[in-house]
Amino acid sequence: MTTRRAWMFALVILAVALASGADAAPPKDAIVIGLLAEPVTMDPAQVTDLNSARVTKRIFEGLVAQELGSYKLIPGLARSWDISKDGLTYTFHLRPNVTFHDGTPFNAEAVKFCYERQLNEDGPYYKTGTYPYVKGFLGNVQGIEVVNPLTVQIKLKTPLTPFLQYLAHQSLFIYSPDALKKYGKDIVKNPVGTGPFKLETWEPGVKVVLARNDRYWGGAPKLRQAIYVPIIEAQARLAAIKTGEIDLTIDVPPDSLDSLRKDPNITVAEANSSAVWYVTLNTRHPILKDKRVRQAMNLAINKEAIIRDILKGTAIVSTGPMSPVYGPFREEKTTQYPYDPAKAKALLKEAGYPNGFDVTFFVPESGSGMQQPVEMGTVIQAQLLAVGIKAKIQTMEWGAYLKKYLDAPDMAEMSWNPSIGDPDHVTYMLLSSDRFPPAFNSGFFQNPRVDELLRKGRTTVGDAERVAIYKEAQRIIADEAPWIFIDHGRQIIIHRKRVQGFKLHPNFDLVLSQVWLQ
Amino acid sequence: MAAVGGGGLPAYALRRLLLAVPVLFGVSVLVFAVLHLAPGDPAAIMLGAQATKEDVERLHRDLGLDQPLVVQYLRWIGQVAQGDLGRSIPLGRAVLPEVLLRFKATLVLTAGALAIAVLLGLAAGIISAVKQYSWLDRLSMGAAVTGVSLPVFWTGIMLIIVFALQLRWFPSSGMSSPYGSGVGDVLWHLVLPAVTLGTASAAALARLTRSSVLEIIRQDYVRSARAKGLAERAVIARHVLKNAINPIITVLGVQVGFLLGGAILTETVFSWPGLGSMMVRAIQARDYPLVQGGVLLIATTFVVVNLAVDLLYAIFDPRIRYD
16 A cells, blocks of 8 residues: 555656666766865865866966976976076966967966965955965065066076976966956856866766867867766775776775776776875984984885785885986985894894884874875884884874874874975975974984985076985985885776776876877 | 643744754854864865965964864854854855755755665564564564664675676766766666665664554554454554554654764765765865854754654644644
């Protein structure tokens, strides 16, 4: 009766649901990408998370760009540039006939407008930011001058070589001044750039749809649409890529990689990244301040086993802050720490701790770029115990952890995924004594020669000289062992076979301009 | 249920709504205190490692986070009283439209889960009671114990693996296909999350329905009804269920609250674009205004649902009066 009618109704609904599922075949020229979360903001000046960056970098461009697949700088919205001999004046010659998605022209005035919005706290548009701009990138800028509509000059206060790489970061990408004036604070959901794609719709929590910019100066991309959907759960991302609901995704459970590699419809694309995963050691701690103790801790850990058993081969062993993607800047001939518990014990004995010692070890439950923090922390704890070091683990949720991390922990897990392709951004940022907390050198590592080198590296122009500087710094850093060096995560991107032309970029970006669908 | 003073149903409803004000006030104090006293700093999380000390301090000033907690609370609750829930810290959007938008998706999911809970729960409970100690009874009560014990995220992931990955009957996540939409599409996406969320409630309802029906079924008037020669089906529907329904409705009201809470996990597993998945992210980012707004909305809903349940008693049982 009533129950039966209800059941009939339920069955009809189920039938409708199943039938409507049948016609949901993916369109031929729209790629569907499964992100871990939806973008936070589309105001490039305020993007600090990877998900927002992956979407907004399709819409906006900088004066300078990176060659796909490396950190090599190539022309972007600027066709060319000159740097004055003193390293203080950068002159950019802009690309002519470029328009924003709203039809307004891109020119030197637009560049000046975008940078001054961030620089000038009393300016009319400073307050259009949801929160204050991070000063790191433009903090060293003295002024911006429009020489003529297609030439803009940026003057620095002091020479800063990574500046050119900063210009390739989304924070300094150029947007339509008219759009900012029109939308004000709502610029967060109304992005207007010059890039190969423009925003079509954004349904919060559901999807972001980008449409091809047919008037793109570099030639319209082959894809008609790029659709980004947030899929929070790793198993759900795995199911969605296997069934073809989505075309491309990241961060599936490492356990599933073998079966994905065997799937005839799926490609597993892999490449090294600039990421580094380490355990910070507090160099002011009464015991950890002894270099021999820190070296012993490095020798005590079997990194290969962690990578093989926990990370399922999705990383390579780290011997210092810089991964192989830094090419010539990376020093390979450094002090090495192969797994050697006997040598670790000997070093501890020499340092006066034959029976080890007690230490607190902070571990986040999860977190951006943290791989498998709890499992890895547990193995590290066990291997330290094998040489006598009793590390007491304290786990914490990521938000609370970040605060704790900057509060002088004895030892704590951390990962760094540099958004800037300059060696400065992984060395100076993490290991210079200019960067003590609340900046990110939370182990208070301080070495006068390293400080000198890293400061010099920031102001030296010319690759050959900089290569020598950073190589020497890496040799000292590896020997001083301010961290337990663990691994450099590899980027793993899973896509359906119909996705063609996809290429990985070292900073985890998902570039689409050259991609087409079969 | 029965209230003091006269005035009938409308007056009773009004009184109950007024009583909700101190409840919601208490909720606002609690959520504010818990959030602000928990470790973590929205400014540091948002600005990232690139930020200097000055950047973080400036943001604290801009957000008013440098003020004493009491001042911050009074400022916030003053805004709320005027219907302004503030702006999300990292998203920069007004909180009220944002939570209302997400709440719609949560309601769809909750309704779906409730439908499954009622269908499965009532059916299993009635069958178990009518065929007490039969294999059907044992099977459904065994299933109910299992259903109550299963954590939502486990059920969800298992359903994804079996029905999305292996059988491919249903999509693994989201509320609609990335391309195309429509009611059918939403229903198709709703099945797995609604089953995940509804299972535990269905199990609780089944056990309650069974005991409630068993209690009534032994009453004299039921025997009389049978003796009059009424068909068993009519006896159950007209005489037993009608009298067994009140405790079931009470529990149903509580279950709605449970479902709204359970939706947080289910929405995360299935990336359902509701309030729950948004809140998880907001909590991680220490997005105080958004979390506070979301909690207030859920608490309000809970109060309203409980009131509705109390009013429903009168409809199902005319003996109850509100004066």
